[in-house]
Amino acid sequence: AQTVTQSQPEMSVQEAETVTLSCTYDTSESDYYLFWYKQPPSRQMILVIRQEAYKQQNATENRFSVNFQKAAKSFSLKISDSQLGDAAMYFCAYRSPNSGYALNFGKGTSLLVTP
Amino acid sequence: DAGITQSPRYKITETGRQVTLMCHQTWSHSYMFWYRQDLGHGLRLIYYSAAADITDKGEVPDGYVVSRSKTENFPLTLESATRSQTSVYFCASSEQGFSQFFGPGTRLTVL
Numbered sequence: 001a002q003t004v005t006q007s008q009p010e011m012s013v014q015e016a017e018t019v020t021l022s023c024t025y026d027t028s029e030s031d032y033y034l035f036w037y038k039q040p041p042s043r044q045m046i047l048v049i050r051q052e053a054y055k056q057q058n059a060t061e062n063r064f065s066v067n068f069q070k071a072a073k074s075f076s077l078k079i080s081d082s083q084l085g086d087a088a089m090y091f092c093a094y095r096s097p098n099s100g101y102a103l104n105f106g107k108g109t110s111l112l113v114t115p
Numbered sequence: 116d117a118g119i120t121q122s123p124r125y126k127i128t129e130t131g132r133q134v135t136l137m138c139h140q141t142w143s144h145s146y147m148f149w150y151r152q153d154l155g156h157g158l159r160l161i162y163y164s165a166a167a168d169i170t171d172k173g174e175v176p177d178g179y180v181v182s183r184s185k186t187e188n189f190p191l192t193l194e195s196a197t198r199s200q201t202s203v204y205f206c207a208s209s210e211q212g213f214s215q216f217f218g219p220g221t222r223l224t225v226l
Binding site for chain 2: 035037043044045047050091097100101102103104105106107108
């Protein structure tokens, strides 16, 4: 099974600043997808951004962007202009086409946003 | 209501009792999933289903049973609940190749 590692259990950022959350994964597959999900205190899992492995261009969704380094098996999330509402748990996830499209999650990074 | 719903949202039960967690989606997605979330473990896959009457085990299937007689429903049953099954359970659905969408979760406590 693929392993997803989030090495930062907690991160802190000031409002309006930029923060980067790290994620690495281990796989021998060439065709896969990577995701970042946000889980606020409400517990709802919210899709933030996704990246197809075959695409070289990094995905971007408004203030959220990724740095996808396929050879290094790295998939970091950058949040620009951080807002108080960005405070949440962030999960990196890997999806293989060979396991029913199920997601394999990292253990998460808790992001604190300070005024 | 459109989307994916789970019931109950909270459940307290006793060791040895049977518990069924319900999941319903209105998108007619082919794929449905059950995950459990525990501190220090992130989310782990229990079972998934690629279509009605097709299910398969995930990473942590022991003690759980699933069925999928209709595309829109994917119930998860704990046949004899144990304290180690105290967790938050998430149901999710997706169409093949597309992103997964999650239900609001069920917090289950086994005393």
